[in-house]
Amino acid sequence: MKVPSLRLQLSLWLLLPLLALLALDAWMTYHRAMDAAHEAFDRTLEASLKSMREGIRLHEGRFAIDVPYLALEIFESEDGSSIYYAIRDEHGATLTGYDDLPMPAVQKQALYKTVFHDAHFRGQPIRMAAQPLPVRDTPSGQTRLVWVLVGETIEPRQMLAREILMGSLQQEMVLVTLALGIVWLGVRRGLRPLHRLSATVAARDADDLAPLEQKDLPAEIEPLVEAINQYVARMHRMLLARKRFFADAAHQLKTPLAIMQAQSELALRERDGDRIRPHLRPLHDTVRQAARGVQQLLSLSRLEPDSGYAPALQPLRLDALAKSVALDLAPVARAGGVDLGFEAPAPVYAMGQAELLQELTGNLVENAIRHTGRDASVTVRVCANAGEPLLQVVDNGPGIAASEREKVFERFYRCDGNQVQEGSGLGLPIVQEIARTHGATVMLEETPGGGLTVSVRFRAPAAEGHGDKTASR
Incomplete structure (x- = not known):
């Protein structure tokens, strides 16, 4: 209608x-x-x-x-x-x-x-x-x-x-007609800024996302133009996020694909199966690294602030979730010669989305295992601090210099002197985005005695559950 x-x-x-x-x-x-x-x-x-x-x-x-x-x-x-x-x-x-x-x-x-x-x-x-x-x-x-x-x-x-009434009505009808005519012309004149605004928007190119001018506008139209500019700004940020995603994807996949191509060419030149195996092992690791990079890029794209994604937060056992992730990564820790432990003095409840918190915990533990080196130890700790759920991953590795602790949350950033070749530089940015969607904060601190402690502090839930105290190492 x-x-x-x-x-x-x-x-x-x-x-x-x-x-x-x-x-x-x-x-x-x-x-x-x-x-x-x-x-x-x-x-x-x-x-x-x-x-x-x-x-x-x-x-x-x-x-x-x-x-x-x-x-x-x-x-x-x-x-x-x-x-x-x-x-x-x-x-x-x-x-x-x-x-x-x-x-x-x-x-x-x-x-x-x-x-x-x-x-x-x-x-x-x-x-x-x-x-x-x-x-x-x-x-x-x-x-x-x-x-x-x-x-x-x-x-x-x-x-x-x-007779008096008819004379009065005739006069008033003339006045009403004149009043409506004046109002019609006044409204027409008053709507000119809207017509100009419509013409300005219609004349723009499809890729022109510059804000509309807000000078010389009536007070009633200013909120409309402000809302349009805010909407255009959100669209601009979303487009920038998409462009950044494609650029990150190209940057992240270019090197693994080049390695895969080189290793496959070397493997095709070899006729002896035993001589092919050394080429297939790096090829397999590169494919695994590329798959991991793609998964991380997709996670970052979904967690962009302007993506509109809002996870449904539900009460969950943070200690049980972290313990499950630690058990899944135990074979990786043993293969790298790292002692992986878990501590939870008591059940800890938090509001969160299970899949995202599993990814957050997994990224922190994998980073710790990858960067601490052999014969090091990594501890996953879950507790409640002043009523707020706290997840910590503590290691005794080389740690991160205080001057670089803010930079490591940037995409693809690698610390100076980092000898580890694996990793995409996306783990901690993903951790920060997941924490943001949960209203949590991420802090990097030096472990007493050396190493790095990553702490994720969540908001206190409305009601905390109580259960049996557990501790494992």
Whole structure:
């Protein structure tokens, strides 16, 4: 489903509230117009009452009423309204006029004070004016109270109110139309930076990952451009990581493949099986080294910070995992003349991904076996330090100079004076990346008495398990 344009959405969001406000204003305008019409027509009613009052006389206790025609002529109009009147004594008896014309609800009013009220008469709404007044009998001095009532149907008032309302609505509709036009043009002008931004992005080359300019931008668009630049920066880092991976792969595989080709050519020239064997042994070792290098390159590519890989961490026995790796590498240690041991005073639990932690531990142990030399010792130690799981690989080999301990985490870096030909220089970078994905830290320290101690400190798990204490050597 196609989403409407931003201009159309803004126009609709403005139009609907404006129409609601217009309806409310029409209702209020009509009531104000009716009040104004009542005020104007009520003056006419009151003038009629005064004219009728002049025709009321009291003589010898009897009323003589002469309703002047002028009093009713005031109400004559071409709108077809109806006029009703009545004059009643203090007892409510009708002296003249309509008997059923309603009286005001409150009849205790000050003399000569006109009371206006709305009522219904013969099925029609009418506007009533009532006034109590005293009539004095001159010969006898007697005074009696009479009520003068005049009523008019409200068609003229409603007509006047509707005329006022229609005039007001016409004016307001013109204003609403102009307001929408102004908003439409304003939104169009306000969206120009977005159109320019869209045109700028569309005009770029496919390989242009430079950040977008953020100057002279409205405040509402700056977060969008910032988010685009951050996304482009992540894409740029991912592409650089891929390029670095391919460059590392080419660098790592070029030498083993060249050796394999040379050894295979030498082996093909030999006809005696016993003479072929010396060529096949290095070929086999080179193939194994190349396979290991490929595996390490794939691990580094997967663990790149911008690769998006996030391992699912679960509680596991760190001591059992490290012990399993040490047992798997025991034959390699014996073949190299290295005494490999394991220490775990008690079960240690950590949050981690088993396959990655096995690779981390294996890289540390293999590095220690490869670089310590014959008749050396390597110890894998797992313990809890201040509640935090700690994995250590301790050796008594030549160690690493303090000035090079940061550099060994760089890819393909080899320490000065390193006589070991095997190894790709990727083991410790992989260890550092795996530790990063687990929120752990890697530290290189000198072993007391000589050698190197590699410590991997993990975060304390939410709940630690308890088990039987184990120790082996």
